[in-house]
Amino acid sequence: MTTRSRELGTTRTTVVLRNLSSALHAMILLIAAVALYLGVSLIVERGRVWTDDLRYGRPRTTHLAGFVGHSAESAGHPTRFIALNLERQVVILELPGGEAAQVRHLPGPYLFGAHEDLTPVLLTLRDVDGDEQDDLVATIRNEEIVYLKRSEGFRLPTAAEQLQLLEERAQ
Numbered sequence: 001m002t003t004r005s006r007e008l009g010t011t012r013t014t015v016v017l018r019n020l021s022s023a024l025h026a027m028i029l030l031i032a033a034v035a036l037y038l039g040v041s042l043i044v045e046r047g048r049v050w051t052d053d054l055r056y057g058r059p060r061t062t063h064l065a066g067f068v069g070h071s072a073e074s075a076g077h078p079t080r081f082i083a084l085n086l087e088r089q090v091v092i093l094e095l096p097g098g099e100a101a102q103v104r105h106l107p108g109p110y111l112f113g114a115h116e117d118l119t120p121v122l123l124t125l126r127d128v129d130g131d132e133q134d135d136l137v138a139t140i141r142n143e144e145i146v147y148l149k150r151s152e153g154f155r156l157p158t159a160a161e162q163l164q165l166l167e168e169r170a171q
Contacts, residue, residue, distance in 0.1 A: 049118060056120040060085040064123040065098075068134050068149060072097025083121035083138060085111070090121050092138060092147075094154060106147055106154055108138065129157075129165060 056062060065078040073079060077098040084091045090108025111119060119141060125134040128146050136147040136154050147154040148161065157165060 052118060052120060058118075059087070060118065060120045062121055062123055064125065066125045066134065068125065068136075070096035070153075072099050072102060081123050081136065083108075083123050085117060085119055085121055088112070088116050090138070090140065092121075092123070092136075096153075104153060106136070107156070109140070109145065111140065129161070130168065 052060070062083045064081045064083075066081075067073055068079050070079050073096065075097060080095040080098050082093040082095070084093075088111040090111065092106040092108050094104040094106060096102050096104070108121070111117075122139040124137045124139065126137060127133060128135040128137065129148055131149075133149040135149050138145040138147070146157060146165070148157050
């Protein structure tokens with residue numbers, strides 16, 4: 001007796017199970033990819049906050065020392081600037097010649113948004129208006145706030161000075 005084999009046709013149930021299995025594998029891979037992305041993003045963000053904690057502390061604090069032409073600097077001590085982010089309120093303190101008795105307060109902006117209390121305020125001294133005196137520039141995220149150096153100290157520019165600065169920057 002000879003045995004003949006013949007090919008069995010695939011049933012509709014078998015095709016549906018194969019398609020369902022492929023879709024299930026694709027969904028598992030998609031969920032795994034999203035979970036991996038979220039996990040890596042969380043680790044990167046926590047790492048950034050941790051390094052900022054080490055660098056700037058809590059509340060976020062930075063300082064800068066420089067000679068800006070104050071009479072209190074005559075003893076050879078530079079003027080010290082301290083920038084604080086106190087619960088989203090930026091505060092800049094100026095100590096002419098390092099003298100704590102002569103401390104001055106410069107107004108800063110209030111920061112809006114989630115986690116803005118963790119944003120550091122960076123300070124630099126550079127001549128912004130071309131008068132050959134260093135001006136104080138506070139950088140918060142990608143924005144700069146300029147405090148012009150005048151005889152009475154540092155102050156925010158007037159509307160006319162802002163317009164002049166914008167025109168100079170456009171050239």
